[in-house]
Amino acid sequence: MDFSTENIFKYHGQYDKVVTLSFNPDSYSAKNYGQFITGIFQYTRDERIALESTISNQGYENHHGHVKLKELLDDVCDEQKEELIRKGIDTTDIIEVFSANITIPKNEFQETDQRSLPAPVIIETDFSNYDYDPIAMGMYKSKDRNGYKLTPYEECEKIGSELSHSIKSIEEIKNEEYIDPASGKVKSGILLHILHSRRRRQVLNKEEEQVFQELEIQDLSYKIILLRKTLLEYVQKKDIANDETQSILNHIVPKVIPFHIKRLTQNKIPAWIDLERYLHIYFHHVKEVQIGSNKEKSAFKYDFNEIDMLMDIVLSSIQVEIQKHFEENSDKPYKRHGTMSYYFKGDYYVIHIEPDGRLMTFYKVK
Numbered sequence: 001m002d003f004s005t006e007n008i009f010k011y012h013g014q015y016d017k018v019v020t021l022s023f024n025p026d027s028y029s030a031k032n033y034g035q036f037i038t039g040i041f042q043y044t045r046d047e048r049i050a051l052e053s054t055i056s057n058q059g060y061e062n063h064h065g066h067v068k069l070k071e072l073l074d075d076v077c078d079e080q081k082e083e084l085i086r087k088g089i090d091t092t093d094i095i096e097v098f099s100a101n102i103t104i105p106k107n108e109f110q111e112t113d114q115r116s117l118p119a120p121v122i123i124e125t126d127f128s129n130y131d132y133d134p135i136a137m138g139m140y141k142s143k144d145r146n147g148y149k150l151t152p153y154e155e156c157e158k159i160g161s162e163l164s165h166s167i168k169s170i171e172e173i174k175n176e177e178y179i180d181p182a183s184g185k186v187k188s189g190i191l192l193h194i195l196h197s198r199r200r201r202q203v204l205n206k207e208e209e210q211v212f213q214e215l216e217i218q219d220l221s222y223k224i225i226l227l228r229k230t231l232l233e234y235v236q237k238k239d240i241a242n243d244e245t246q247s248i249l250n251h252i253v254p255k256v257i258p259f260h261i262k263r264l265t266q267n268k269i270p271a272w273i274d275l276e277r278y279l280h281i282y283f284h285h286v287k288e289v290q291i292g293s294n295k296e297k298s299a300f301k302y303d304f305n306e307i308d309m310l311m312d313i314v315l316s317s318i319q320v321e322i323q324k325h326f327e328e329n330s331d332k333p334y335k336r337h338g339t340m341s342y343y344f345k346g347d348y349y350v351i352h353i354e355p356d357g358r359l360m361t362f363y364k365v366k
Helices: 005-011 028-033 045-055 078-086 132-145 152-166 188-200 206-231 243-256 275-285 292-296 304-317 319-328
Strands: 018-023 036-042 066-071 094-098 334-336 342-344 347-353 359-364
Touching: 005 045, 005 066, 005 094, 018 028, 028 078, 036 078, 066 078, 132 152, 132 188, 152 188, 188 206, 206 243, 206 275, 243 275, 275 359, 304 319, 304 342, 304 347, 304 359, 319 334
Parallel strands: none
Antiparallel strands: 018 036, 018 094, 036 066, 334 347, 342 347, 347 359
């Protein structure tokens, strides 16, 4: 029983190796997936814990069963990929498992040390001779033409840039879609992008410059007020001045000041995060800014400055799955939790995205 579920985990699965499987020609797997298939074995957190406990005992028993596989080469259709993840491959169908041992195998699930992400590849490009607006407007027109939804921030920038080039003054804007019914004025998010555009082109008049500065202060005030309100959910007012709280503020304020709604996936139905959920995730699950009872919650194993990249990488790696979910279930949130928590480099993550694309929850299972 060379290819029992236990031995497959012991020699390949626990190390997250990329493997190529060869099947018995008369087996269901060969007839359904082809003679060969390449992928990575998949396990829930509980399955990993149970299998690690089993193989740690000498003389453990071997059993045939099903092993789940994430297919990597797109040699099978979407339905077959789903079957491989949900049901898996019968180990009795396997006649060979090939894996290239290029490096010393490492069980990342067992590691307790702080993790690190690969350094990003930085491509330096000089855009000093390019106008931002034509590039941005061209990008948004292309997205509209190809059926890509925009985040709330992108939508405001698109409208603001277009209006900035089509009007001579703000008073010309009469479209009710762009007017705040409460104030009767252009919505602040759109107006800020109109003025940003006019400022880049150096056509702001004195009155517009004053409005622009007021909107910048208003935007900054909103961020600081939301930060303070969120912080007061975890500490009392009298404790804001203490050393621990000040250390937390020193970490988080530089991220809050430049923040705007951020696109997290590049597919047609994007996942995005706003400041309210961003602060929620940081205060609950980033060790440098956890406070009070939040210290009992699970914390990411990455450096403070890698958390944003971690969210980007994890969500980008499942963006096709997210896209498919919302195409088929436009009114239902996307969730990965419990046995479906998403595995990435030794950790399992809980993810919750609302139907409008807003990321609500992202944390590591404790």
